Amino acid sequence: MLHTPSGGAGHGTAATDGRLMSIGTVLNTLRDEFPEVTISKIRFLESEGLIEPQRTPSGYRKFSPEDVERLAHVLRMQRDHYLPLKVIREYLEALERGETVQLPTLGRPGRQRDTVDGQLLGAPDAPTVARVGRDELLAAAGIDEAELAEWESYGLLTPLPEGGYDAEAVTVATLVVELGRSGIEPRHLRAMKASAEREAGLVDQVVAPLRRHRNPQTRAHAQARTKELAELTVRLHSALVQTALGVRLP
Numbered sequence: 532m533l534h535t536p537s538g539g540a541g542h543g544t545a546a547t548d549g550r551l552m553s554i555g556t557v558l559n560t561l562r563d564e565f566p567e568v569t570i571s572k573i574r575f576l577e578s579e580g581l582i583e584p585q586r587t588p589s590g591y592r593k594f595s596p597e598d599v600e601r602l603a604h605v606l607r608m609q610r611d612h613y614l615p616l617k618v619i620r621e622y623l624e625a626l627e628r629g630e631t632v633q634l635p636t637l638g639r640p641g642r643q644r645d646t647v648d649g650q651l652l653g654a655p656d657a658p659t660v661a662r663v664g665r666d667e668l669l670a671a672a673g674i675d676e677a678e679l680a681e682w683e684s685y686g687l688l689t690p691l692p693e694g695g696y697d698a699e700a701v702t703v704a705t706l707v708v709e710l711g712r713s714g715i716e717p718r719h720l721r722a723m724k725a726s727a728e729r730e731a732g733l734v735d736q737v738v739a740p741l742r743r744h745r746n747p748q749t750r751a752h753a754q755a756r757t758k759e760l761a762e763l764t765v766r767l768h769s770a771l772v773q774t775a776l777g778v779r780l781p
Contacts, residue, residue, distance in 0.1 A: 551593040615671030662695040672704035734760045
């Protein structure tokens with residue numbers, strides 16, 4: 532059974548323990564496997580009740596190795612299985628109660644047997660999909676129909692032609708909510724959407740010839756090249772924003 536620590540003392544204060552880590556150390560520990568994780572993401576997962584780090588008397592977060600392990604589990608389930616946070620939370624809580632549970636078969640297409648730390652998830656022939664339903668998206672983001680309709684009007688989220696949303700919509704939605712808590716409203720994010728589309732267009736110009744190539748291996752390489760360029764673009768965008776703001780993230 533998947534080991535899922537409860538995430539620390541939560542409401543207490545951090546005792547003197549050489550194993551405890553600052554949030555910056557946790558970020559550096561996770562970034563090898565999750566290069567796009569940020570301090571804001573970790574804080575958001577805490578606000579959603581998925582982890583409960585201890586606190587020093589001064590209020591600083593302190594994470595145990597078990598907290599970091601739990602964080603990695605959550606991030607893997609988001610990345611590999613496209614699961615809403617509500618589903619992940621319920622899954623982990625059920626495991627902590629000693630129940631035998633399995634994750635829904637929501638994930639990338641063509642992966643009929645997914646695992647978390649070697650544990651099989653879903654039936655051998657269960658179909659998987661790379662999309663989420665409207666109700667799932669609303670539940671994951673904690674928003675109502677009116678808010679979702681507003682986000683769609685700004686182009687932040689777009690339904691798929693066959694219904695539902697691309698699984699990445701869950702990530703977009705949770706980030707829009709998190710930014711909203713700091714006063715950055717969805718209407719302010721249209722410029723970010725336009726910038727992302729321009730960046731995607733640049734990447735597409737580079738990989739388009741690979742996709743059209745007669746050699747099947749070259750066409751297959753296009754997907755890997757797209758991911759590589761997308762990651763570089765995200766890192767550059769982050770660095771430019773930090774430079775413009777005069778800040779440096781750990």
